[in-house]
Amino acid sequence: MIITHISDPTDPRLDDFRDLKHSDNRPDLPGGKGLVIAEGPLIVERLLASRYPVRTLVGFPAKLDKFLSQPHIADLAAGIDTYSLDRETLAQVAGYDMHRGLLAAANRAPELGLSEVIKTATTVVVLEGVGDHENIGSIFRNAAGLGVDAILFGNGCADPLYRRSVRVSMGHVLRLPHASFEGKHTNWHYGLDQLKESGFQLVSLTPHEDAVPLDQALYDGNGVPYEKIALLVGAEGPGLTERTMRRTDIRARIPMSAGTDSLNVATAAAIALYERQRGRMPHGE
Amino acid sequence: MIITHISDPTDPRLDDFRDLKHSDNRPDLPGGKGLVIAEGPLIVERLLASRYPVRTLVGFPAKLDKFLSQPHIADLAAGIDTYSLDRETLAQVAGYDMHRGLLAAANRAPELGLSEVIKTATTVVVLEGVGDHENIGSIFRNAAGLGVDAILFGNGCADPLYRRSVRVSMGHVLRLPHASFEGKHTNWHYGLDQLKESGFQLVSLTPHEDAVPLDQALYDGNGVPYEKIALLVGAEGPGLTERTMRRTDIRARIPMSAGTDSLNVATAAAIALYERQRGRMPHGE
CATH class of the missing domain: 3.40.1280.10 (SPOUT methyltransferase, trefoil knot domain)
Structure with a gap:
């Protein structure tokens, strides 16, 4: 699994997590409903195991390593764009201090009938x-x-x-x-x-x-x-x-x-x- | 009932409500426990009816008038220092925008056994x-x-x-x-x-x-x-x-x-x- 470290908070690969307090309900995306954002290991794991297609996984280096060292999680996360970043960088991107240090973004899946x-x-x-x-x-x-x-x-x-x-x-x-x-x-x-x-x-x-x-x-x-x-x-x-x-x-x-x-x-x-x-x-x- | 209007946010008569987000747990008061603060008409009424001795009542002019026009509440509030103030003044005192526009402060009562x-x-x-x-x-x-x-x-x-x-x-x-x-x-x-x-x-x-x-x-x-x-x-x-x-x-x-x-x-x-x-x-x- 390739984890790329990003230190520039303006890097567009982090756009899924930008200014989350104000923009996670993004009307610019298809359906006008925005992305599904999961915070913290428990909920990120549940998102990875869900029917919602995960686009991006980010976290502090140590948090990511620990999370992905679990084989069943590494399987679920295979092929997903994964970036490590420092706490300060994440805070600048997301607009708040995410002390749990692990976030994932997924697309909406079609609604069930x-x-x-x-x-x-x-x-x-x-x-x-x-x-x-x-x-x-x-x-x-x-x-x-x-x-x-x-x-x-x-x-x-x-x-x-x-x-x-x-x-x-x-x-x-x-x-x-x-x-x-x-x-x-x-x-x-x-x-x-x-x-x-x-x-x-x-x-x-x-x-x-x-x-x-x-x-x-x-x-x-x-x-x-x-x-x-x-x-x-x-x-x-x-x-x-x-x-x-x-x-x-x-x-x-x-x-x-x-x-x-x-x-x-x-x-x-x-x-x-x-x-x-x-x-x-x-x-x- | 005398209601005094205060427009200076630094007026010491408003000190009970100062910087509430950070200081309502005030160790400088006897017992180190701070005041009891009630927000909004329902909870202010319950504070007035409680065993906690209310010190100060403040609110936007219209909110105070409406609240005190109820005879049972006017009875409960008789003799309590009551000040009207504008929304901007209250926001400057309390440190946040208190849209419900009515606040009361009481001393702690002795704990029950x-x-x-x-x-x-x-x-x-x-x-x-x-x-x-x-x-x-x-x-x-x-x-x-x-x-x-x-x-x-x-x-x-x-x-x-x-x-x-x-x-x-x-x-x-x-x-x-x-x-x-x-x-x-x-x-x-x-x-x-x-x-x-x-x-x-x-x-x-x-x-x-x-x-x-x-x-x-x-x-x-x-x-x-x-x-x-x-x-x-x-x-x-x-x-x-x-x-x-x-x-x-x-x-x-x-x-x-x-x-x-x-x-x-x-x-x-x-x-x-x-x-x-x-x-x-x-x-x-």
């Missing part, structure tokens, strides 16, 4: 209006740990492949299948009908006190967990729109203390997904 | 080594919503009254009782014995696969929830120390998908607290 990602899925999460990149990242991280097969994007959500989402998700946005519903405004609701036709029970998560407690809502009349569940969650604050909730089979809530605020959307989703895991794995096994 | 906060408590959370201010804030927010009576600090935790913790907690660090165990290193473990003597079942939350699933660990042999539970959680990454876990009655885990990372500490605590709520309120009522 809805039918494809739900084909064998039994638990999916549907997001509406979740515009915060960190919340998107946290939802992927929690979903990956709690048995979710796919994340589906309704209207008004932030880009899951934005650098901050990738980081907060611990790289799980690169691993957990996701797809977007087609259509804006309420047109994406036709995709909810597709979920119903595929046998999913549609559950809206809401703090409203008239909703059914989670430990009932996820089970049929005999207390048996539904075979397929789509859990819908909305943005912190506004929550799911009424029009969307009307399309679902049931509204579920987390029992909360009186007079408190609703939970963060990623935390609320994690609790619902825990209840789903609990019901499907008696005594957690 | 352990015996006092556990006296009538039935669910408490014990933290060990949780050094991240945002995680501390999230834990308070989740605990407030999910029926916790007190938070107890073991060794190596961050300051819950730091500005960022206050903000992330939505002000719940100002409302939910908390106390610190006495003693550093492992000496604080004597406090765990005090919890046991007070009838608490001590539950360590850990991702270890030999631990007992949560929906068993929080219940006695007959499936009845323990009357009093102390849930112990450790920092993300290292988790609870082995020495601490040995002092507890049981080790509990959240059933997770194979090959994934552990959850964020505040998320894991929220899930355990949901299970606690669920068990105590059949069908969530």
